[in-house]
Amino acid sequence: MVIMKIVDLRSDTVTKPSPEMWEYVKSMGNSSLGDDVMGEDPTVNELEEKAAKLIGKESALLVTSGTQGNLLSFLSQTKPGDEILLEEQSHIFLNEVGSAARIGGLMIRSYPSVRGTPSFEYLQSLIRDKEEIHEPPSTLFCTENTHNYHGGAIVELNVLKKMNDFSKKNDLRFHMDGARVFNAAIGLNVPVTEITKHSDSVMFCLSKGLSCPVGSIVAGSKEFISKARRFRKMVGGGMRQAGIIAAFGIVALEPKWINRLADDHKNAKLLSEGLKNLNLPIKVHPTDTNIVVLEMLEKVRILKIVTALNKAGILAFNISKEKIRFVTHYGINVDDINYSIEQIGLALQQNL
Ligand SMILES: Cc1ncc(COP(=O)(O)O)c(C=O)c1O
Incomplete structure (x- = not known):
């Protein structure tokens, strides 16, 4: 029988853990686990602390997926009826089942870009007039870095700074879908904090290039994370002995693995x-x-x-x-x- 060679280039989500990750997980015992909904899983707590430090934010939260992390970021920083600005080829706009609208009750305004970089003049024209009683308030701006459908494009640091300035000027929260933000950091050869310092909240995936089996992280201020924790429970994302998942992430966030x-x-x-x-x-x-x-x-x-x-x-x-x-x-x-x-x-x- 001839066995055909298969090269699976569909996505970095097909990755499986490294032997080192398995070694770490195998070394765990029941004392490494606890009820994370009660905040008592030591391995989850360790991962969240490690992730927050690495990404340069006050606090972090383990969530089931990137999609859930993006949704919690919206729920925690907007109100139903608000309008949010999403890039027109972004994963959230195209591939997250419209959760921002359905669950968050948000109006979505999409903006075009050249490989993730928008025209700031055009963006400014999208901002609603706060004094105008007929209009929904614009409250959140979102970028995707790296940008998946623009071919893993990196949104450059000077553009991120402009996005941050634009958000501040217009009183918008700034969320980064950083599913592959470590790819951006490696591509730019900068510490990831140079990228994430510009946004209020960031989501990154453990389950893509970092090759963990499950999980993503959302990070931001303490206040933001405590809201996100509550919304995570609401959408059914409160896991119990989730340390068994978090353990893979602890190994994945080592410099050696990120540099890979x-x-x-x-x-x-x-x-x-x-x-x-x-x-x-x-x-x-x-x-x-x-x-x-x-x-x-x-x-x-x-x-x-x-x-x-x-x-x-x-x-x-x-x-x-x-x-x-x-x-x-x-x-x-x-x-x-x-x-x-x-x-x-x-x-x-x-x-x-
Ligand atoms: C840019 C981007 N954001 C978010 C997600 C969602 O991640 P998940 O599949 O873990 O829900 C993906 C998944 O491919 C993605 O590419």
Whole structure:
């Protein structure tokens, strides 16, 4: 029987824990666990303290997912009927089932951007007049860093500063969907706090490039986190002996593990360069971090290409009618990338 090689480039969420993480978890006993809803799980408390310190915020909270973390950030910083500003290709706007509207009762105003960077003039035109009784108040601005559908684009530090100034000037809270904020920090070669210092709240995922099985973190002021803790309970996110999950995160937040993300970036670059060299009617978007976006320049049924890739063992997602996204992560090596370039080239040649 021939076993086909599978290279899973669908997402960094497919990652599994490292042997070091398992060693740590295996060394735990019942004394490492407690009821986290009562604030008594020592491992969760350790992770939350470690995360808050690392990300440069007063306090942090372990949540079940990035989606939950973003929602809690909105619930804790807005009121139903408020208007919030979301980037039009952002994960929250496109892929979080409209939870801000359905659960948070929020009006959503979307804004365009070039790889996550908006026009501040345009943003300013979206701000509602507080004195005008017909209008909902604008109360929160949101960015995504790195930006998933813009191909893992990094929102630069000077832009984050402008976003912060814009938010302050207009009395808005500033939330960062930092699902992959450590990729941004590694990409910019700066401490992550240089990025997160600009926003009031930040969410980052443990379950993506950091390769934990479950969990995300929200961080911000003590007051914000105590509100978020209450809302977490409300949406059913209060877990009990959650230390068993948090333990993976404690290892993942070690510098050695965070720095490993640089390998994913190198592999993404390799893929991106390899695809460019194919000389086919495709556009390879700029690759800042661990995401490569390939755009078809000729009219083609994108699912036909994705299916051909799947048949060749290359797993990837189409993110629009023209674009396919490839994500590098722990578990993907240089051989996988070289094999992928070859197979993607063949699939494109046969189907374009
Ligand atoms: C930018 C971004 N934000 C938030 C999320 C949501 O994370 P989760 O899948 O843990 O809910 C994702 C997931 O892919 C994401 O890419």
